[in-house]
Amino acid sequence: xxKLDAKIPEGSLAEKWTKYKSSVDLVxxxxxxxxxxxxxxxxxxxxxxxxxxxELGYRVKAYTFHDSPRRxxxxxxxxxxxAAKNYQNDGDSVFRLFYDTVKGGDYRxxxxxVHRLAEVSANIIDQCVAQGVPFAREYGGTLAxxxxxxxxxxxxxYARGQTGQQLLIGAYQALSRQISLGNVEMFNRHEMLDxxxxxxxxxxxxARNLLTGEIESHAAHCxxxxxxxxxxxxYLSTNAMNSNVSAAWRASKKGAAMANPCFxxxxxxxxxxxxxxxxxxxxxxxxxxxxxxxxVPLKKEDVEAIRKGAKKPTDIPESDRDYYLERxxxxxxxxxxxxxxxxxxxxxxxxxxxxxKTGLAVFLDFSEAIMRYGKAEASSLGENPEDEKLVRSLGTxxxxxxxxxxxxxxxxxTGDNPYRTPMRIYPAIHYTMGGxxxxxxxxxxxxxxxxxxxxxxxxxxxxxxxxSALMQGLADGYFVLPYxxxxxxxxxxxxxxxxxxxxxxxxxxxxxxxxxxSLMNIQxxxxxxxxxxxxGLILWDYCGMSRNADGLKKGRKLLKExxxxxxxxxxxxGKTNEFNPELEKATRVADFFELGELMMVDALxxxxxxxxxxxxxxxxxxxxxxxxxxxxxxVAAWEWKNEGDPVLHKEPLKFKxxxxxxxxxx
Amino acid sequence: MNLKLKIWRQAxxxxxxxxxxxxxxxxxxxxxxxxxxxxxEKIIEDKGEPVAFEHDCREGICGSCSMVINGxxxxxxxxxxxxxxxxxxxxxxxxxxxxxxxxxxFPVLKDLVVDRSSxxxxxQAGGYISVNTGQAPDGNSILVNQDDSxxxxxxxxxxxCGACVAACPNASxxxxxxxxxxxxxxxxxxxxxxxxxxxxxxxxxxxxxxGNCSNTxxxxxxxxxxxxVDNIAKMNRxxxxxxxxxxxx
Ligand SMILES: Cc1cc2nc3c(=O)[nH]c(=O)nc-3n(C[C@H](O)[C@H](O)[C@H](O)COP(=O)(O)OP(=O)(O)OC[C@H]3O[C@@H](n4cnc5c(N)ncnc54)[C@H](O)[C@@H]3O)c2cc1C
Ligand code: SF4
Ligand code: FES
Numbered sequence: 001x002x003k004l005d006a007k008i009p010e011g012s013l014a015e016k017w018t019k020y021k022s023s024v025d026l027v028x029x030x031x032x033x034x035x036x037x038x039x040x041x042x043x044x045x046x047x048x049x050x051x052x053x054x055e056l057g058y059r060v061k062a063y064t065f066h067d068s069p070r071r072x073x074x075x076x077x078x079x080x081x082x083a084a085k086n087y088q089n090d091g092d093s094v095f096r097l098f099y100d101t102v103k104g105g106d107y108r109x110x111x112x113x114v115h116r117l118a119e120v121s122a123n124i125i126d127q128c129v130a131q132g133v134p135f136a137r138e139y140g141g142t143l144a145x146x147x148x149x150x151x152x153x154x155x156x157x158y159a160r161g162q163t164g165q166q167l168l169i170g171a172y173q174a175l176s177r178q179i180s181l182g183n184v185e186m187f188n189r190h191e192m193l194d195x196x197x198x199x200x201x202x203x204x205x206x207a208r209n210l211l212t213g214e215i216e217s218h219a220a221h222c223x224x225x226x227x228x229x230x231x232x233x234x235y236l237s238t239n240a241m242n243s244n245v246s247a248a249w250r251a252s253k254k255g256a257a258m259a260n261p262c263f264x265x266x267x268x269x270x271x272x273x274x275x276x277x278x279x280x281x282x283x284x285x286x287x288x289x290x291x292x293x294x295x296v297p298l299k300k301e302d303v304e305a306i307r308k309g310a311k312k313p314t315d316i317p318e319s320d321r322d323y324y325l326e327r328x329x330x331x332x333x334x335x336x337x338x339x340x341x342x343x344x345x346x347x348x349x350x351x352x353x354x355x356x357k358t359g360l361a362v363f364l365d366f367s368e369a370i371m372r373y374g375k376a377e378a379s380s381l382g383e384n385p386e387d388e389k390l391v392r393s394l395g396t397x398x399x400x401x402x403x404x405x406x407x408x409x410x411x412x413x414t415g416d417n418p419y420r421t422p423m424r425i426y427p428a429i430h431y432t433m434g435g436x437x438x439x440x441x442x443x444x445x446x447x448x449x450x451x452x453x454x455x456x457x458x459x460x461x462x463x464x465x466x467x468s469a470l471m472q473g474l475a476d477g478y479f480v481l482p483y484x485x486x487x488x489x490x491x492x493x494x495x496x497x498x499x500x501x502x503x504x505x506x507x508x509x510x511x512x513x514x515x516x517x518s519l520m521n522i523q524x525x526x527x528x529x530x531x532x533x534x535x536g537l538i539l540w541d542y543c544g545m546s547r548n549a550d551g552l553k554k555g556r557k558l559l560k561e562x563x564x565x566x567x568x569x570x571x572x573x574g575k576t577n578e579f580n581p582e583l584e585k586a587t588r589v590a591d592f593f594e595l596g597e598l599m600m601v602d603a604l605x606x607x608x609x610x611x612x613x614x615x616x617x618x619x620x621x622x623x624x625x626x627x628x629x630x631x632x633x634x635v636a637a638w639e640w641k642n643e644g645d646p647v648l649h650k651e652p653l654k655f656k657x658x659x660x661x662x663x664x665x666x
Numbered sequence: 667m668n669l670k671l672k673i674w675r676q677a678x679x680x681x682x683x684x685x686x687x688x689x690x691x692x693x694x695x696x697x698x699x700x701x702x703x704x705x706x707e708k709i710i711e712d713k714g715e716p717v718a719f720e721h722d723c724r725e726g727i728c729g730s731c732s733m734v735i736n737g738x739x740x741x742x743x744x745x746x747x748x749x750x751x752x753x754x755x756x757x758x759x760x761x762x763x764x765x766x767x768x769x770x771x772f773p774v775l776k777d778l779v780v781d782r783s784s785x786x787x788x789x790q791a792g793g794y795i796s797v798n799t800g801q802a803p804d805g806n807s808i809l810v811n812q813d814d815s816x817x818x819x820x821x822x823x824x825x826x827c828g829a830c831v832a833a834c835p836n837a838s839x840x841x842x843x844x845x846x847x848x849x850x851x852x853x854x855x856x857x858x859x860x861x862x863x864x865x866x867x868x869x870x871x872x873x874x875x876x877g878n879c880s881n882t883x884x885x886x887x888x889x890x891x892x893x894x895v896d897n898i899a900k901m902n903r904x905x906x907x908x909x910x911x912x913x914x915x
Contacts, residue, residue: 052799067720068786070826071728087806123802130802132795132849132856134810134819141809159819165727166822173794180790188783211775240722274695277704280724409725412750413697478799527710529703573715578678579776581718582710 002257002639004651007439008112013657014094017116020440021483025490032057035489036220036497038205039063040192040247043072044164044470045453046226047171048477054183056482058489061218062175062184063207065191065242065584070172073228073240074473077164078285079148080156081470083121088145092153094118099658100151101468105433105461106611106627107660108260108635110653112440113458120479121471125157127478131170135159148286148466156467161285161405167470171477190216191584192247193515195223195254195449196508202449203498204505206512210584213577215509215516217500221492222448224481225251226473229432229454231264233592233599234544235536237429238270238283244588245595248436248455253594256444257637257649259437259457261595262603265464265612266545267430268341271413271423272361281428282413284364285406286466289334289341291369291399292423295323296353296362303353313355313363313422324348332665339463339612339625340665342427346545347623349426356424365422370395427545431469433460433612434602437637437651441484442476445637448488452476457635462611516576519586524569528585531566535592538562543600548616552604556597563593598638601646608632622666629660667692667758671705673717674765676774679781683774685763694754698741699724699731701753718777724749726890729825732832733778734765739829739888747827747890767828769837770875782828784874785842791870792863793846795856808854818852821845823891830885830893836877841885843867844901845893851904861908868905 009016027035035058039050042064050062066072084097097118102109125143129135135157136144145154159166178184189210196204196217204219230245231237252258269284297303298320305311325344326333336344345362354360374395378385385391396419400407407418414424436444436451438458443450453473460468542555566589574580609618609625610632618626635651669690676683690708692701699721706716722730731748735741741751756762764778772780810818822845830841847864850856856863879898886895 048799055798066722067730067782068826070786071722071730073723073728075728076723076725085805123800125805126802127797127799129805129808130795130797130855132818132822132853134815134822134849134853135805137810137812137815139812141811142806159822162727162823165825166819169822173789174797174799176786176790177794177796186786188786240728241724242722275693277693277696277700279697279700279703282725412746413752415695415752415754482799527707529707529710571710571713573710573713579718579779582716 002255002445002637002649004257004437004445004637004649005439006110006651007441008110009440013111013115016112017119024483024486027486027490027493029057031493033059034497035059035492036061037485038218038220038223039226040205040224041072041226041228041453041455042069042172042175043074043226043228043453044168044171044473045455045477046224047072047168047175048474049224049226049452049481050184051171051174051178052478052482053485054178060178060184061187061220063187063190063192063205065189065210067188069175069186069188070169072168073243074168074470075165076240077470078161078283079287080146080158080163080467081124081167081474082148082155082465082467083125083157083471084118084155085122085125087143088154090153092155096153097121097155101459101465102461102658103661104463104465106463106663107461107629107633107655107658108263108610108653109459109461110635111655111657116480117459117472117475120475123479124471124474128167128170131174133159133166133170151465164470167474171474192250193512193587194250194508195446196504197254197446198498198502198504201447204500206505206508211579213575213580215513217505217509219498219500219505221495221498222450222485222488224450224452224485225436225455226453226477227455229435230592230595231429231432233536233596234429234539235532236273236278236281236540238267238281241280244591246588246591248451249591249595251436251444251446251449252640253642254446255639256446256449257437257639258434258598259635259637260434260462260602261599261638262543262606263433263462263612264429265338265431265433266342266427268338268345268427269364269425270428271410272356272426273358274356274414282409283428283430284410284423284425286338288364288403288406291402292334292364292366293323293368294325294334294341294345294362294364295321296348296355298322300352303355306355307357307359313365322348322353329665336665339614343545343614345427361424361426363422364425366399366418367422370399370419373398431464433457433462433464437635441487442481443484443488450481450485452481462613516583516587519570519590520572520576520583522567522570522572524571526569526571528570528572528582528589531562531570532585532589532592534562535559535589535596539596539599543596543603546614546616547603549604552600556600559593559596559600566590566593594640598640598646602636602638605648606632606636624664627662667694667753667756669756670761672761672763673777675717675777677776679773679775692753694752696753697724697749698735698751698753699749718779720779721749726750727825729827732767732780732782732827732829734767734832736763739767739832740890745890745892747825767832769831771837771839772828772831780828782826784876785826785828785839787874788839788843788867788870789846792859792866793850795850796859810853814852818849821849821852821893821897824893825891827890829888829890831876833884833888834877835882835884836880838879838885839871839874839876840879840898840901841889841893841895843871844897847901847904848897851900860904864901864904865908
């Protein structure tokens with residue numbers, strides 16, 4: 001039976017973390033050397049944690065299914081990382097960052113954790129600079145900032161459009177240093193398939209060596225999961241192809257509560273699906289909506305003509321275009337938040353006005369911006385602002401200076417030139433706010449099992465702000481976990497090295513082996529991929545951008561049927577005891593089935609609309625989300641049952657430092 | 667479009683490989699890897715063994731994808747990783763030859779998958795700045811002028827894919843290693859350890875069995891991230907001054 005205790009320290013919000021740090025039990029250096037920690041995952045969260053714990057003196061073992069820690073999904077993050085440095089002197093502060101994050105999360109996150117995140121954010125930037133992360137600089141050599149979605153200050157640090165890459169390389173290098181010093185033992189190409197509990201504490205993992213197929217036991221005094229988010233449950237997402245939920249899901253099957261699994265973030269500007277073979281979706285930075293105007297044709301016949309290629313978008317006169325965001329949200333226009341923009345795109349496509357073959361795309365048009373910039377440029381050069389050709393060419397240059405690399409990526413993928421014809425975009429799954437429930441120590445409901453980074457649920461509530469995931473991953477890894485892990489390990493200094501000869505390991509290994517064998521033995525007729533695609537579509541249709549009770553019930557039923565078919569008819573080639581990517585996929589998809597079901601259960605129970613979770617039954621007359629603070633100001637932490645329905649545990653959220661308000665963008 | 671694919675198949679590190687030919691129908695909108703996905707689906711339908719290849723981000727940033735397409739690492743398009751290559755750059759009726767990266771320090775593990783862990787060991791030898799978590803001074807206490815910052819970034823953009831090694835007639839890792847040496851040497855934070863760093867990284871490169879650089883610059887031509895061979899010159903200067911430095915003391 002799960003009992004939730006968030007272990008939030010006493011004291012005022014601003015004092016909690018400071019007090020905690022000075023009172024948490026510490027482990028003396030000579031004892032640290034005797035304690036082993038397993039870190040699964042070497043993305044931003046895992047690499048930073050493994051390096052920092054090793055620097056402190058713990059004996060760390062780190063695991064990744066990649067061939068190198070440098071390839072983790074974090075590498076793909078583009079835009080930037082937030083920190084309350086107030087270098088711009090524009091009134092930023094720890095409190096403001098805290099406030100923006102709580103509000104952005106639609107008041108479904110825990111105040112104390114978010115405040116701590118804001119407090120340590122500044123240290124992250126210092127640490128990364130010292131490691132050699134080449135952040136953007138001003139002329140004078142100081143760090144540059146930009147602003148990001150929906151906040152009034154400029155607090156985002158960035159390294160061109162490759163911030164995630166540069167931050168991960170920094171953490172990877174810190175980790176590499178600890179590996180070379182012998183403080184971290186690194187296991188590449190190892191996939192964790194189960195967590196091992198000994199006397200009620202997480203004491204190790206079962207991992208499969210992906211090259212040899214060997215099922216191995218690895219023991220330690222505690223286990224940290226830094227295994228990322230589960231957006232790939234939808235099959236198509238902006239996540240890397242191999243991102244999956246299995247590590248977290250295996251923990252939840254052992255009794256770790258899963259929190260708010262239905263909170264997923266959909267990003268409005270991604271390159272749409274172009275065919276049935278499509279494997280993933282590519283994000284186009286949010287910044288494009290600063291200058292791009294979103295529209296679809298007003299008339300169905302124009303839609304048809306565009307889909308058939310009989311008309312080009314530029315053939316549609318202004319009067320026949322529907323700039324629907326500007327129409328519906330005159331105050332924010334094209335700059336409404338991610339969830340609002342995404343739902344609006346779905347609505348017009350549901351009406352049959354989508355502008356590509358699949359009917360699932362809207363235009364993002366830069367022609368007006370090109371002309372506007374061009375005119376300004378022409379005037380400032382003393383040229384004729386009525387000279388259309390000149391204006392267009394000057395404007396193209398200005399837009400190129402701002403968005404050149406994004407336009408290039410777009411053209412590489414689609415073959416269309418967005419300077420001449422509008423981009424086609426569509427929303428896609430991007431990030432998951434839900435994850436393993438953790439307390440203030442970042443410990444799950446399983447003692448000795450910690451979760452950090454996107455794998456936990458802690459800081460973003462029902463919606464994450466741009467540039468805050470990188471911040472959270474590194475906060476957890478560099479500055480929070482290295483302290484909070486002491487709350488557990490300080491009580492373990494007398495515990496001898498954990499042996500993998502314990503019966504618990506043998507039993508867990510057997511169970512994993514049986515699970516793999518039974519999957520291999522099905523020898524049916526359908527590929528894993530085909531099941532994953534279908535699973536993704538069910539989730540997208542019934543538990544995607546907008547949800548309703550009937551759909552969720554139906555979706556859950558369809559999921560169960562598909563899962564049954566999977567276990568009867570999946571075909572996995574090759575053998576267990578060899579390099580076998582299809583088997584890897586199969587174990588991940590098998591876990592996605594159960595997670596998907598839990599997401600539907602969670603979405604159905606949450607009778608309100610908040611952040612990324614939009615229930616059609618709960619909207620205002622003008623189709624805006626209606627939150628229900630009276631009944632749903634809590635974290636939904638689910639206990640998975642292998643038989644019967646999942647059990648809900650509630651962690652009530654108390655807001656003492658912010659006032660709950662309704663979001664409006666009209 | 668109808669394609670003929672000649673793909674290197676090799677069951678394991680120690681087994682001998684050979685080319686196998688497949689015919690496949692593709693569409694111009696597909697990415698190269700999606701084309702291989704479709705091939706694999708077909709192979710699986712016929713209960714065969716799919717072609718193993720490495721991939722993850724499919725956006726040209728993780729450095730996982732690694733194959734030689736018609737004799738060129740990452741295929742015919744400049745500044746493009748395999749995962750960013752699209753089929754519209756091929757023609758109906760084309761024959762496409764697909765092989766793994768070949769180098770002594772990158773042994774083939776299966777089909778198109780090679781072992782690039784030697785790159786990790788080069789970084790472990792010294793490709794970092796020694797600063798523990800919590801030891802850092804305020805970010806703005808270290809000023810970096812925009813030019814140095816830009817140069818450092820350009821070098822740091824390396825994705826560790828190994829195409830430079832695959833392209834080099836000597837299978838040298840100079841472009842990769844020099845990109846890291848240059849990234850850190852351009853920054854004031856990285857200058858303290860520069861001598862030790864370059865010496866150790868070069869020694870590790872030799873130990874891994876990478877070849878020497880004979881200035882053919884094939885690496886730069888096939889690098890998907892435009893890493894410049896100027897970095898190699900910079901690394902040589904660093905190396906020279908470090909060996910001179912160590913002679914002095
Ligand atoms: C396209 C894109 C752009 C983004 N841009 C931004 C941005 O600009 N700013 C921002 O703040 N956020 C951004 N995000 C979100 C952010 O990148 C992620 O939330 C964050 O990087 C997650 O980091 P992580 O360390 O928690 O997990 P990951 O980076 O996903 O790492 C997971 C690690 O766990 C390992 N792993 C997983 N399961 C297992 C297992 N069973 N066994 C062994 N190893 C395992 C993997 O190998 C990997 O090493 C973006 C996301 C996407 C998709
Ligand atoms: S230098 Fe270029 S080719 Fe070599 S590993 Fe780096 S990105 Fe790849
Ligand atoms: S798959 Fe990541 S670079 Fe190609």
